[in-house]
Amino acid sequence: MLLQRKALAILGWLILCGGAVQAQNGKLTLSVEKIMRDPKWIGTSPSSVFWSEDGKKLYFYWNPEGNKSDSLYSVNAEGKNLQKVSAKERRNLPGQYGTYNYAETKKVYEKNGDIFLYDIKSGKAQQITNTVERESSPAFSHSEQKITYNKDGNLYAWNMANGQTVQLTDFKKGRKPAGEGKNEQRDWLKEQQIALLQIVKDREEAKELQRKQRLADAPARPKEIYVEDKMVNSLTLSPDERFITYQLISRPKNSKVAIVPDYVTSSGYTEDINTRTKVGDAQNTYEFFVYDTNRDTAFAVLMNDIEGITDQPAYLLEKEAKASTAKTTDAKPKKAELRSTAIYGPFWSENGKHAVVVARSQDNKDRWIMKLDPATGKLTLLDRQRDEAWINGPGIGYGAGEIGWMPDNESVWFHSEENGHSHLYAVNVNTGKKKALTSGKFEVSDVKMSDDKKHFYFTANKVHPGVKHFYRMPVQGGEMVQLTSMTGAHEVQMSPDEKTLAMRFSTSNTPWELYVMDNKKSAKPKQVTNSLTDEFKSYDWREPEVITFKAKDGADVYARLYRPENAKANGPAVIFVHGAGYLQNAHKWWSSYFREYMFHNFLADQGYTVLDIDYRGSAGYGRDVRTGIYRFMGGKDLSDHVDGAKHLVEKYNVDPKKIGIYGGSYGGFITLMAMFTEPDVFAAGAALRSVTDWAHYNHGYTSNILNTPYTDSTAYAKSSPIYYAEGLKGALLICHGMVDTNVHFQDVVRLTQRLIELGKDNWELAVYPVEDHGFVEPASWTDEYKRIYKLFEENLKE
Template identity: 55%
Template sequence: MARKLFLLPILLFIFIEVSAQSTLSVDYIMRDPKWMGTFPSAPSWGEDSNQIFFKYNQENDPADSLYKIELGKPSNIAKVHWPEEKGLAKPLLAYNSDQSLRIYRKDNAIIFEDQKKKTTTTLLTWHEPVSNLRFLADENRIAFNSSGNIYVYDRSTKSVSKSTNISNASKPASPSEPSSSDPGFLEAENLDLLKVVRARKEAQEKSKAYRAAIRESNSEFIYYTQGKNISNLQLSPDEKFATFSIYTPASNQNTIVPNYVDASGYTENLNTRSKVGNKPAKVEIGIYDLTRDTVYFVTTSNLPGIKDLPDYVKDYPEKTWEEKERSVTLSSPIFSPDGKRAIIQVRAFDNKDRWITEVDLTSGELKTLDRQRDEAWIGGPGIGGGFGGGTFGWLPDNQHIYFQSEASGFSHLYLLDVNSGLKKALTSGKYEVFDPFLSKDQKYWYLTTSEVDPGERHFYRMPVMGGTMEKLTSMTGNNEVALSPDEKKLAIIHSYSNKPAELFVQENKVGAKPQQLTAGQSEEFKAYRWRDPQIVKFTAEDGAQVPARLYLPEASKKNGAAVIFVHGAGYLQNVHKWWSSYFREYMFHNLLTDLGYTVLDIDYRASAGYGRDWRTGIYRHMGGKDLSDQVDGAKFLMAEHGVESGKIGIYGGSYGGFITLMALFNHGDIFTSGAALRSVTDWAHYNHGYTANILNTPEDDPIAYRRSSPIYFAEGLKGNLLIAHGMLDVNVHFQDVVRLSQRLIELGKDNWEMAVYPVEDHGFVEPSSWTDEYKRILKLFNTTLLEKKQ
């Protein structure tokens, strides 16, 4: 009798464990996402501020199309057909300072519109394609590019003048210069023997030199690029200078990805990226002085710290480090509204410095206005990449420039007085600023921030010189805002953790109530009660508070097992209160939770949204704090949520696949099983732009690569590993897992398997591939984490 009572709890445990079910299945959730409904994106406004355009798919088309809503008729969602859509596009649209006038290109014509008078005029029909239209400081004059030069149209005189004279040919030899070609033996002998022939030859050359000298003295200045192609050609608003860029790419070897399933029936090679350790491209900024008829180039040798060595050199005492000017990239100059000044962003190729400079337009010398140095790497929202971009420009007063910087540890908006050098932070605090822009009257900033919470995004208005920020949006989650042309209304794409995006419209006022315009969820999608995951924080080994999404099963279904999901991209945020770009994984987590699993989704070190220190927490050691955060998350689940030791799995794709490999290779005592999807296995084989930021280069910092690459830790595999990879992956190449599989074979490991997907790139497309992959993941966890107790 005692024995029967003892067995009863065991039998009950087995019954509960195997009977947990879900109305979801992998086949169900991994179908073409159209089953979920249609969700709006990319909102924009009609010119009269009464129409909202957006991408949508109400008619089950192969892809999203352009739709519109007429305000006042919210139920009237209409598809925009091609003739109308084509008419909406105005290539090269440019405005004057108060945006009362605008110009754009239509074919080879320049169209002029007076916004106040509501008139449209064709100013000029040109014989060649035109580009880079813009108003000059004298707004009666309009500059445009054509055939590699700048022209100016004067609205008063209705005349066109050519401002630059640039040719990509080689410069002809000067008449005073000796001929570079030596006569051959026969010609030399002939000239030596025959006086008349020699005299005629000499007379011919003198005549030619005379004619050339006359032409040279009477001709216009021509700048010859010697065959180099120029880009970003622009005229200063005061018409005294033009600037241009010359980009000379470096010769770096690209890699090959074989396509075994090409339609031709033959194996075709896909040419893809090079690997980390690229030689730098060369960027030169030329200044064309239109007054002095001369061209010279911006110089960077006087930048403060241009020869600084990075701190990591101390780890290589045996190596001699040469102190030399570092390679840099330069953005195209941005002229002040009056054209008298120009600013340039300069970024070191080693990613340690970003200089904001003013260029002396008469000499090309740079004056540093702001230097941001980071011994890890320069980055963060609005900072811009190697060729500029980001938040950067002039206020209309010709005195202040604006930019974003992580100087405080979070990316904020700054003003800098170019006369006094005084820098002022317009925003501050432990939050980040995204996509600031000026109002039409240039009296206000509009910006999105995470001030309320790292997991929320709201839209604000703030005086141009700083002051109180007015919060204009109120819905919890993410608010992606498009401001109407008259700046009276907001079109908002809003989503919440368990609610995909919908379109709303709202007055541009604090406290205004948003009105929902779309309702795209299908009845099938709405039939399931999608979870709103808890946002929690747990304490890491170094004391940091790590944010995570937590999915808890019902107590009656709880099986004691857990799955930790690792998001991809490294620098990405997935712990937030809006609909995730990882929506398939989100639905899979609902399925797992239905089956009794506890699921944790962590914004580990290097994730976006938490400032500079979090972003750079993996510098020189990927698989360091980003991995220990997963381990600490597992310990948190065991300590706080009843998860049992030996019943924890981990999975993720891309960067998440990399972390999964590192987890199984280094912490087999914590993680029993893992699925590594499209994973990097050796960082020396990944691309330069991403990897060199974090790990420097393999040639200069091999220590960082050795301790960060899973292939060097494969001998530590104890648990159960699934590797899945698309064979057409041009981001993380299939070669990565081929090399790792050979390593595992040589190590005699037999507790792993690999699934390959012949038609898939890095991001899977086919529902059949998604389904196969996630069935394998579910099977892995069910068979290795839910072993029945005897």
């Protein structure tokens, strides 16, 4: 018995410390060390899938041999003749990204900073530029007789017929040189000289004649436009080649950039990394201009008369209302101010008659789609999307979003969350009539119109929020034909002739593989790659159950559930919190959190029930879930985890005193909020690379959700864990990379000092000197997760 106990103790120690243990039957027994090795032990999935221009080959990056880096492979359109691409063939491939002419017989692209024109039928490329400077953003002119491109912040056009290159703009840094100005005394002396002395008069007349002759003989040049220290962006030539539109970006002069010290360097010295400003600091501002070449003049496009341009966010109006109520004297009404905006585009109709632009308010509460008259700069409102939280969603994003022209050349299609989920709409630019093309409690993304302009192709999670299928639909709306059939997610690339679909597909327990199938409903997909190693396949990976439970406000919350094979009554449980906030993880495809997925299998093997929740703020469920965290991070997103813990106790017989929680980034933030504000629910927590004070995070992400610290300080105080540290009761593990350029190490340094001052002693900090926000080194991953497992073993098990 003594020897048996010693053997069991050694086995338990090996598992706890991450030692690799192999079962007697040859099946893989999981351990932390095994899971956290270089991911190549799993097998490397194919990535960056693209078709050859003639559609005869399918290219992708892959690494079946476990080399240091992936190599380019190819198969034919039927998925046969799999082979590694030679270096010569790879170098001769045209650039993957570029633009096509209307007939899609030619493609123009940038490669190594030069511009190339590719003839698809002959397979030959013509090099247009060959300079040490970088040329970029090539495009065909509307007439397809020229190719435009950017160089040194200016727009150029190359004539395909005669090979002539013309500079279309002349933007110059700095201010326009000031003339000598009017000086009455000097002008009087000059006029006196000309009147008194014939030689002076003759010479002045000769100089003026020479000046006029030089001007008459000089070739036409674009107008000099001085942009001071602003950056020129988004240069676009109109179809009639009369107008050039552009954006000017002004960088703030008084913003302060946070510095992250790098301690482990080749020089032996600490080296500083410049990162970003903090939320609320001065940000870039944007202006949109039209250069009319006929009139040789440039003018700004203004949104002064557009509906909603002066509308202030509701939270500011409430704040102002409270302030005015508190005042005893009558105050003059505040003058409405124009909000700062950024305009994207223009997007021209194929017939060249119409242009639309997309504008975003910089507070991100509004998105406008407008018709542009380039001759006058007049904007006509077509659609306004307003969200008191913030504008986003699939196909919308933070820039122009997905947008394009319908076949009639009079309507544009775009995404909107008007009905609560991101769907396709079309609006007529002449009548303003708008039509919903898709609808329902699902989201549409990755939209492409067929070459014959009869159908849309897109991805949607119509069947289940955690399943992504590829669909075809008539361009005017109607039946959505589901083309894919396997349960999981499909990332689809159509062949140039649109007859074949190449797709990466995965399930919740099998990583991504490459398939090809006919572009037909119910067509059978053919698997091209087999990437998994025998070692990985030797373990029976769980297919986590995707469940729902009710939140306390009645909302349905989706989650992944991992259960031990022989779950014991009153057993321990761990809740995992995914990062990013706006991300989906309770789905039925291979997770980007693959290490955590494997760790959850390991925990289940050790008797833990694991719950992985798509809390409020997550992607995939529409606008209300996406914005459920507005002005209070650590509100509904945290209560969803509390409700998840309750569900584990009530339905899965988990001991309410044996529940732990962990996560990274946003997940680390939620873990801290859970340990500080719900200490009776969670006995232990591991907060990884966590935000501790949102006032120290970046502007682009944080200002959308919490506004800015100086305008909405209450939201920041409610949402930042550092204010609640005194509530810590359970065991807390904090892990952070010291060169984290996203969530700075300073975050946990400040929290550490707060915990010290509060006299807390049930916490520990593990630092990783060479790691950024996303860990890279297997040793770091292993150390971190051994600590997490130890935390749970010591605090959730008797």
